[in-house]
């Protein structure tokens with residue numbers, strides 16, 4: 001008789017002997033005559049899938065990443081456009097010590113390539129045995145767009161307008177919902193990587209909604225990068241995460257459709273600074289000069305169509321009336337000059353191309369000091385609540401006011417990055 005048969009026979013005997021009323025199931029103590037007694041006593045731990053996790057184990061996408069280990073996982077939205085499972089790599093590095101869970105997302109817009117390389121470099125340079133906390137890197141969120149070299153999903157929807165998503169909504173809303181709930185909800189902080197769009201380029205910069213103190217703390221981690229205050233548009237990953245209590249910023253670097261070594265390097269340096277500031281990894285670089293925070297910015301648009309040629313460089317500081325670029329009508333040969341309406345710094349600009357009237361050509365960061373912001377407020381005798389508000393609240397009040405006058409109200413930021 002095989003061992004299994006002996007065991008089964010023993011169990012059956014024990015059950016019959018005890019009867020329904022007194023059967024104590026797994027607590028049943030076998031007697032000396034019971035064949036079950038011959039097996040070594042084992043503690044009941046339940047089915048294997050509810051086995052207790054080791055402390056510090058990262059559970060993600062149905063997998064468990066133990067402390068001090070790295071895994072390549074995959075995420076797939078259950079309902080894809082083609083109706084075919086389409087999985088995206090998710091790189092999880094779980095540090096030996098517990099701490100923050102930093103998520104890095106690239107190519108939410110499928111044609112924005114610099115972020116893919118930034119995520120790859122950061123994640124593959126981490127040492128899980130010395131890392132505190134975990135890093136979850138998703139190099140290509142919008143795999144559909146990436147494969148077609150497109151910003152959008154196959155239905156021309158912008159994925160970055162559908163977070164946190166809806167499981168019963170459009171294809172984009174379902175993809176957003178799946179990603180947000182399967183990956184983003186595991187983060188304690190998020191950096192979403194972008195570039196300029198539609199043949200525009202951005203100085204490497206952090207976009208942060210400084211009304212949220214936790215977001216300010218996160219932005220401070222990028223000590224050598226320009227920070228631009230901006231309220232995220234509805235449906236963006238940055239906004240949905242922040243609303244859930246996960247502080248989030250976007251890191252803008254360069255232009256779409258290209259891999260730019262300098263911009264990638266700047267992005268990597270910024271995130272390495274952040275890892276150090278969060279106490280997750282040791283700083284690998286020397287301290288660099290801090291960049292200013294811009295609390296406001298404005299777009300300068302083309303008033304005529306034609307061939308646009310830029311006359312300034314990204315990051316350049318300009319004075320009022322400085323020549324930013326020209327637009328020349330190729331038929332009439334008439335040239336329109338675009339001049340700076342105010343002093344500022346070029347944070348984003350169009351690449352040389354043919355443009356239509358109204359095209360957003362330059363984004364200037366405006367030199368508004370925190371002191372000036374507060375002075376203006378005091379002059380306007382705002383309510384006691386606003387006077388007592390912290391700096392973040394003050395900045396928000398200023399921004400709300402500027403939103404009532406013209407160009408700045410129609411901030412096209414998120415649609416252009």
Ligand SMILES: [Zn+2]
Pocket residue numbers: 108109112193194195197417
């Ligand atoms: Zn983008």
